[in-house]
Amino acid sequence: MKRLFATALSIVLLGTLLIACSSNGGNAGSGNTNTDKPANETETPAETTATTYPIKTDEKLSYWGEINGNLIGVKASHSEVPFFQDWQKKTGVSLEFTAPPTGQTQEALNVMLASGDLPDMIEYNFLGFPGGPEKAINDGYILKLNDLIDKYAPNLKKFLQENPDIDKMVKTDSGSYYAFPFIRGDEYLRVFQGPIIRKDWLDELGLSVPETIDEWTAALTAFKEKKGAAAPFSVVSKPRFFNESGNGAFLGAFGVNRGFYQEDGVIKFGPSESGFKEYLSLFRDWYQKGLIDKNVATADSKALDSSIASGATGATIGNAGGGIGKWQPLVEANNPEAVLVAAPYPVLKHGDMPKFGQKSMAYASEGTVAITTAAKNPELAVRMLDYGYSEEGRMFFNFGTEGVSYNLEDGYPKYTDLLMKNPDKLAPAQAISMYARASYNGPFIQDKRYAEQFFALQTQRDAVTTWQKTDANKYNLPPITPTPEESSEFATIMNDINTLVDEMTLKIILGSEPLDQFESYVAKMKSLNLDRAIAIQTAALERYNSR
Template identity: 45%
Template sequence: MKREMKTLSAFAILLVFLLLVVGCSGNEASNAKENGDGEKAEMKNPDEVNYPEVLTYWGELHPNAAQTAQTLNDVRAYQAVEEKTGTKVEFKHPSGEGTDITEQFNLLLASGKLPDVIEYNWRTVPKGPDNAIKDGTIIRLNELIENYAPNLNKYLNDNPEVKKMVTTDDGNIYSFPFLRGDEKLMVFMGMIIRQDWLDSLGLESPTTIAEWEEVLRAFKTKDPNGNGKQDEVPLLVQPNDFKNIGPFVGAYGIHAQFYNDNGTVKYGSIQPQFKEFLTTMNRWYEDGLLDADFAAMDGKLLDAKVTNDQLGSLFGYTGGSIGRYTGLMEDHPTFKLTATSHPALEEGGISATAQKAFPYEGYHSVAITGKAENPEAIAKWLDFAYSEEGHMIFNFGIEGESYEMVDGFPTYTEEITKNPDGLPMANALGKYIRANYGGPLIQDVRYLEQYLPLPEQKEALDIWGKTAENKINLPPTTLNADESDEFNSIMSDLNTYYDETVIRFIMGEEPLDNFDEFVATLEGMGINRAIELQQAALDRYLAR
């Protein structure tokens, strides 16, 4: 009996010991972060982590801020954050824009001399974000966010679809994201038309391809600007807008590029409908309805066509087009721009595609690099922007300077709305906030409600939003390292051929009888393999 009691006692002690070990292991797992090599490292107690004393930060200085700031340290939001956190940030900004920034980003990575954090679209980085974590360029953030970023962590847990978007196929969160916090913030581009020209000619806003053609011919021939000359340019849409957003292309039920047809990835430009689209655009170009300069347009030339009272319709922005040109033409007695929907083929139909952003797409998001020595403190600092206090600072600036609370609504002051130095509202906001161009934060719709003061701008959100209620735009998928290399190799040469040939089709330099040859060339260059790679990425995304 004693032997049995001893055996039971020993067993009980062993059982308790095992339970303690399992419990401790569970605690260790929850308080561990993953290194670039996949090993676990002990994490600090969140209560013992302070904001970093110093921080190096690489990222673009957006034009909205660059007019009044040398670095983001000159923006009042970051000055306020320094006061709140005590963290001194050394900002390093690449020069130029677009491909210039991409080249400097690639050179930065190749140098190995990385700052603590890098702001970039890490979703599109070569080989993908999972590989960037694997090779130690940046670090996995899941555990850091869970332990040291309570504000962002709560938002992601409360919004599982957004969390799905910021998480890779391998389950990694790789950046502190720029997030659009309301549906209204996701639509900001579309077709714009001269409402005063429609009114003068007794025409309704067009909704079908046939109605658009009728309106454009009237703009061309009936002198809507009233100067007695046939100098009107009925329509301007640039090649990249045809390609990436799809105004007019969507009328034919496709997207020009990769799109999601009920879970199946297709490439619109090899579909028969794309030839129909090209046929229409070629006719419009030949008849002088589509701007002769559409393939070589720049901002100055576009501005000139609008301000010279020549342009009848364009593809543009709520702020940068409707708002900006209304201001530039305020001395014109009748000038009025309004939004119009992307057309369908049939009356009452809806375009298959239009511009509509996802809550997260990767732009202006911040990753912590593998060179950072205090990632816990950095995570805490970045999380400040997602706190209630940080949210107000990054969306509205400084109370008493850039905004006042009026009946519970953060209302911009005349420092923003009627800037005493004559700054446009976009640049006045850029002195104080980041919400009007992105950053690691949650964009607030109350910013937009004031940024778009004109009724025509608010109406545009509704008009374009209805057109954009489609299901074919691909979600923010990611390719893995091998797929990324192969896809980029295929698309590099293919896109060059594609861009040149589509312009030639529209301008009549390439006969549309050669469309089948165009498709065959794309297939010979690997477009079907590129579709397979995008399909694999979509399948993984849907399974996340």
């Protein structure tokens, strides 16, 4: 469930709910997948071929995708992971896996595409493909899946028919389905990041959990002066300063975020708005007063872990799982009374609703699986991938194999000690990744009951509730995409503008340039064709709304 800041090239992805067909198929129901007709027009669909699992076949398919970060150093390849072994058994389809080198997925994909030697299936975020998924189809790399889904994927087809808002997200502007999607099956799964603070310090100092910017300033000042915190507030700034600022933490109090957003139907770019100057002023002041880590410009995740564990830092931005779940035992090791809790997204006045906050949408394009034009038997690949959207497949992807990784207790799938108290000392996220796939994206529908157990601490579960209270739905952009023709132009413009914004942010906050240089940076953004980038985004949003 990890969340990363999206650049202007990756757009926030969104949706809700879960209904899946049983694994032994049946007709997927009525509805239209003919993209030549308007979305509200229906016709009698082609008969969907039911699939009974395991499929009886001797064919082997090839599958390309990176191995999840939770398993790096645990298993060397997909074929050694129990989940992938069992996935083949349950579907009846044997797979030959290839994984790109860690951290080199994009480079490896480019080499593979250039070679023309393609596998049957590719697990990859094709929204990040240059020109988008439509170009990947037009260039002859991956298949348009409309007819294949209509005929051979009754589970996915039924789910999309019954969830039109999600259906809108998982296809291109022209109506092409391009991959088997990852779906967050409940609102609870869409929020997992926000401000985190040392509650024991607040209690000791007689302070409440801060809600307003003024309360945050008071708390951080007290941490520095009365708790001896050398870096009261710190965040990860690799690859860019304050990665999570895109979700609107602190910036949102001034009405902006780090990227593009919509307001009253108009697309805006946060760093060019006046509110961004107010945010820079706040962080500049905090930095000068020693309330922000003096090394914040270069802090990576290891540095932040160390700073929180040692008590140098009392507040940050992080995830419920990889943040509170990771840091709580670290701070407890130094102080058994230490408690990390979530704080609301900051506002200027009590009673204000935070404008922004981390909120992913139901569809996430990472972990999705496309079928290539080289596939020897695309029908078989579709039937196999459709398993993840069946009732049986949903249970397997989220919880693994009954009696091994989970047991049913009054109908509730409860993870066994093999996962939650692993005898080989694997962390729960690692152990879950060994036997199921709920802790990271893939071709299936994620189940809320996974998170209820993964968040073992009450403070983690409370964090989700706290961070959910924002107006992010109103302002976040859906998964819009420039046309292939617009894509390279947009990428060139935003590469220059994002570099400029990074430079501006650091120089003003760290004090190497005065705050009144902000206007000159905005003028420079305009000269780099920011208005054209906004126009491209606006056109893409209009096309999305017309899907």
